[in-house]
Amino acid sequence: MHPVLKLVAQRLALSTLLLLAASVLIFAGTTILPGDVAQNILGQSATPESLANLRKELGMDQPATTRYFNWLFGALQGDLGTALTNGRDIVDSLGGRLKNTLFLAFWAAVVAVPLAIFLGLLAVRYRERWPDKLISAVTLASISVPEFLIGYVLMYYIGVQLGWAPTVSTIYDSMSLGEKLGAIALPVTVLTMVVLAHMMRMTRAAILNVMQSAYIETAELKGLTSFQVIARHAFPNAIAPVVNVVMLNLAYLVVGVVVVEVVFVYPGMGQYLVDHVAKRDVPVVQACGLIFAAVYIGLNMVADIVSILANPRLRHPK
Amino acid sequence: MSDKLLKVENLKIGARIYPPGEKPRNIDIVHGVSFELEKGKVLGLIGESGAGKSTIGLASMAYGRGGVEITGGKVWVNGREILGTNLKDLRKLRGTEVTYVSQSAAASFNPAKKIMEQVIEASLHQGKFSKKEAEARAVELFTKLGLPDPENIGDRYPHQVSGGQLQRCMTALALCPEPDLVVFDEPTTALDVTTQIDVLMAIKDAIRDTGVAALYITHDLAVVAQVSDEIMVLRMGDMVEHGTTDQIINNPVEEYTRDLVSVRSTQHDGKPPTDNPVLTVENVTARYKGTNFDVLHNVTMELHPGQTLAVVGESGSGKSTTARVITGLLPPREGKIHFDGRDLSSDLEGRSRDDLRELQMIYQMADVAMNPRQTVGTIIGRPLEFYFGMRGAEKKKRILELLEEIEMGPEFMDRYPAELSGGQKQRVCIARALAAKPKVIICDEVTSALDPLVADGILKLLENLQKIENVAYLFITHDLATVKAIADSIAVMYQGRVVRYGPKAEVLAPPFDDYTDLLLSSVPEMRLGWLEEVVQSRKMESAGN
Numbered sequence: 001m002h003p004v005l006k007l008v009a010q011r012l013a014l015s016t017l018l019l020l021a022a023s024v025l026i027f028a029g030t031t032i033l034p035g036d037v038a039q040n041i042l043g044q045s046a047t048p049e050s051l052a053n054l055r056k057e058l059g060m061d062q063p064a065t066t067r068y069f070n071w072l073f074g075a076l077q078g079d080l081g082t083a084l085t086n087g088r089d090i091v092d093s094l095g096g097r098l099k100n101t102l103f104l105a106f107w108a109a110v111v112a113v114p115l116a117i118f119l120g121l122l123a124v125r126y127r128e129r130w131p132d133k134l135i136s137a138v139t140l141a142s143i144s145v146p147e148f149l150i151g152y153v154l155m156y157y158i159g160v161q162l163g164w165a166p167t168v169s170t171i172y173d174s175m176s177l178g179e180k181l182g183a184i185a186l187p188v189t190v191l192t193m194v195v196l197a198h199m200m201r202m203t204r205a206a207i208l209n210v211m212q213s214a215y216i217e218t219a220e221l222k223g224l225t226s227f228q229v230i231a232r233h234a235f236p237n238a239i240a241p242v243v244n245v246v247m248l249n250l251a252y253l254v255v256g257v258v259v260v261e262v263v264f265v266y267p268g269m270g271q272y273l274v275d276h277v278a279k280r281d282v283p284v285v286q287a288c289g290l291i292f293a294a295v296y297i298g299l300n301m302v303a304d305i306v307s308i309l310a311n312p313r314l315r316h317p318k
Numbered sequence: 319m320s321d322k323l324l325k326v327e328n329l330k331i332g333a334r335i336y337p338p339g340e341k342p343r344n345i346d347i348v349h350g351v352s353f354e355l356e357k358g359k360v361l362g363l364i365g366e367s368g369a370g371k372s373t374i375g376l377a378s379m380a381y382g383r384g385g386v387e388i389t390g391g392k393v394w395v396n397g398r399e400i401l402g403t404n405l406k407d408l409r410k411l412r413g414t415e416v417t418y419v420s421q422s423a424a425a426s427f428n429p430a431k432k433i434m435e436q437v438i439e440a441s442l443h444q445g446k447f448s449k450k451e452a453e454a455r456a457v458e459l460f461t462k463l464g465l466p467d468p469e470n471i472g473d474r475y476p477h478q479v480s481g482g483q484l485q486r487c488m489t490a491l492a493l494c495p496e497p498d499l500v501v502f503d504e505p506t507t508a509l510d511v512t513t514q515i516d517v518l519m520a521i522k523d524a525i526r527d528t529g530v531a532a533l534y535i536t537h538d539l540a541v542v543a544q545v546s547d548e549i550m551v552l553r554m555g556d557m558v559e560h561g562t563t564d565q566i567i568n569n570p571v572e573e574y575t576r577d578l579v580s581v582r583s584t585q586h587d588g589k590p591p592t593d594n595p596v597l598t599v600e601n602v603t604a605r606y607k608g609t610n611f612d613v614l615h616n617v618t619m620e621l622h623p624g625q626t627l628a629v630v631g632e633s634g635s636g637k638s639t640t641a642r643v644i645t646g647l648l649p650p651r652e653g654k655i656h657f658d659g660r661d662l663s664s665d666l667e668g669r670s671r672d673d674l675r676e677l678q679m680i681y682q683m684a685d686v687a688m689n690p691r692q693t694v695g696t697i698i699g700r701p702l703e704f705y706f707g708m709r710g711a712e713k714k715k716r717i718l719e720l721l722e723e724i725e726m727g728p729e730f731m732d733r734y735p736a737e738l739s740g741g742q743k744q745r746v747c748i749a750r751a752l753a754a755k756p757k758v759i760i761c762d763e764v765t766s767a768l769d770p771l772v773a774d775g776i777l778k779l780l781e782n783l784q785k786i787e788n789v790a791y792l793f794i795t796h797d798l799a800t801v802k803a804i805a806d807s808i809a810v811m812y813q814g815r816v817v818r819y820g821p822k823a824e825v826l827a828p829p830f831d832d833y834t835d836l837l838l839s840s841v842p843e844m845r846l847g848w849l850e851e852v853v854q855s856r857k858m859e860s861a862g863n
Binding site: 213214215217218219220221222223224225228233236237310312313316318 | 429491
């Protein structure tokens with residue numbers, strides 16, 4: 001078997017195992033949480049009998065392992081159960097939310113990734129000169145400020161004072177793409193500012209590292225221009241570390257947007273999760289956790305596989 | 319203004335250095351060097367590290383490596399002064415009129431691109447040839463340089479060919495755009511001697527056939543004598559002597575050149591083996607963890623007290639692996655290590671502190687074998703504390719004794735490794751090994767990273783110390799000249815086996831086995847015409863077979 005296929009198969013298998021382990025952790029974590037759903041639903045005045053009845057109805061009387069496997073097999077078949085608080089099917093309510101979160105993450109990534117890589121290349125081209133220092137200072141400053149603060153500041157100045165963008169980013173299915181994009185302009189800006197620094201610094205560092213190599217000198221001595229040297233000879237050898245940090249940030253855009261969604265009242269997974277954590281709606285929390293874990297592990301697996309494919313020694317063994 | 323291909327006048331080169339803990343300052347690397355080169359001629363630039371050879375070579379492309387800057391003088395290529403021209407015109411010069419072959423082809427080829435793409439890149443970029451023409455020319459060069467499967471080798475990635483082949487590909491890369499001048503910067507230094515001959519001959523033929531002129535930079539006078547018409551000797555940025563190859567080799571005028579020509583002067587008569595070897599390697603077979611092939615097969619050798627056993631071979635022959643087995647870093651699959659009348663445990667954990675003390679090691683890279691944040695005194699003092707529990711005045715006295723033994727003054731005690739020269743660093747490593755009062759020191763390529771004259775000094779020191787301390791050396795090297803200078807007995811290794819073993823006089827006397835013969839005849843000799851003789855006699859031999 002070609003070694004690359006073998007390595008990719010290994011990554012797939014490992015990721016599946018990891019996701020399984022994550023599902024155990026999520027289930028165990030939510031199970032040992034203090035508090036009782038039945039009590040929450042029925043309130044303080046509930047009688048012991050009604051509590052016991054409700055627990056039985058919810059399947060809480062069965063042993064944890066049984067409940068775990070029921071949950072897992074359900075999840076594998078696309079059934080994440082029903083929300084305790086409103087009795088609705090979780091997959092139905094989650095589907096729209098997940099779509100919205102991915103929509104926001106996608107547009108944030110479309111802006112942030114090329115911008116970060118471009119700024120990284122620019123910083124290399126003008127390293128140790130003012131453009132490099134300015135780029136680093138601005139991106140590092142923006143990552144150092146908490147995202148909710150950036151969110152509120154942008155909301156106040158751009159949304160309220162200037163009136164350029166709506167302060168509430170609620171979107172509906174009936175909106176056109178343009179309207180949706182207008183609505184999410186501010187959260188996309190905030191997310192871009194949060195993830196830009198990592199990716200830009202990593203691109204800069206990875207390419208600068210490669211620029212020390214003897215083959216860069218060879219390229220320069222061929223009479224190539226600075227940009228040709230960076231793009232043709234340095235960048236292909238810097239892909240692996242850059243892809244890794246890009247994927248980590250994409251994962252963050254999906255699973256880490258809770259705060260931003262809440263600040264901008266955006267109907268995504270984050271808000272949904274926060275609402276149901278407050279109500280101790282365990283199946284919803286579990287479902288969200290599982291989806292977040294799957295996204296995280298999936299994107300990291302993609303990063304690993306791209307790194308493997310970017311290595312000519314693995315692609316073309318002796 | 320000149321019909322010469324290359325004319326360098328009063329070239330001055332400086333660099334900005336950043337010493338740790340000090341303000342950056344400018345230093346001069348080359349102080350006013352002048353020379354000329356005609357079309358089709360080869361000029362050898364020779365000198366030790368820091369002589370400014372590579373810097374001068376790159377200056378002929380108006381290129382400064384890192385913080386290096388050309389601070390004065392003039393350089394003409396094809397009658398055009400190039401130091402004053404702008405970057406755009408320089409880019410037209412680089413890669414077409416003047417090209418460069420570096421020391422390490424392995425590092426100078428982009429690992430992510432195919433060889434062909436890189437070989438023809440400059441020609442395409444400068445619009446010299448169409449893609450088809452350039453590829454045809456590359457294949458022609460691959461053939462001329464004796465590369466296997468010249469039609470298809472360009473489709474491979476750099477890691478898919480051997481070091482010697484890649485070095486020839488680098489030469490093809492430099493010759494492809496039909497340059498007027500090629501700068502060869504130590505093109506064979508990183509290769510094994512047996513590979514060096516082929517590459518050297520390929521380069522020499524290619525230079526002759528294409529009529530290109532060349533600057534050939536190396537620290538090895540014997541190598542440069544084979545390929546160049548003229549030689550310029552450099553030392554610390556100054557020209558020492560410039561003459562025809564014949565004159566420099568046979569009638570050097572300057573004392574420094576005479577030193578260079580006569581450098582392997584140390585001769586050492588081998589001592590006969592004793593009855594009680596201090597170290598015996600017995601039938602050792604070993605493999606690395608996670609692999610399924612043996613890298614050592616039935617290796618057997620003996621080292622006698624106060625003597626030197628040289629282990630020679632090419633890279634990958636198993637020399638260093640033998641050292642790893644002896645030190646316990648790699649437990650053998652079969653076989654035993656006897657040391658001073660007792661069996662040594664095969665793994666490191668099973669060895670006593672005395673076992674460790676009596677078997678010390680010195681490495682090739684003195685730089686990385688020392689903690690850069692410790693002073694020389696701390697470095698040498700550590701084994702004194704660890705093995706003998708020495709403290710205070712007693713320890714200091716011993717450190718000073720050791721410094722004296724390695725011919726360094728007491729003022730070095732408070733210096734840091736970064737403040738020492740390469741030779742001094744290696745001396746400190748020797749002192750650290752001696753501090754443990756060992757019976758055996760394993761020296762792993764300890765002179766390979768040093769300039770010839772400095773290396774010679776280290777060998778003399780090791781020999782003196784052997785007389786004083788009666789310590790035995792297991793001397794691992796790929797350099798046969800070093801072996802002749804220092805060994806009492808020799809083990810020649812090839813592909814994990816000892817192919818020839820015995821007292822020096824026997825090993826180095828005919829009849830030879832095939833491999834030892836190849837190895838011995840591959841060592842460059844400092845006389846004109848040696849390369850052709852060797853290649854000719856090999857051709858006749860293979861025709862005879």
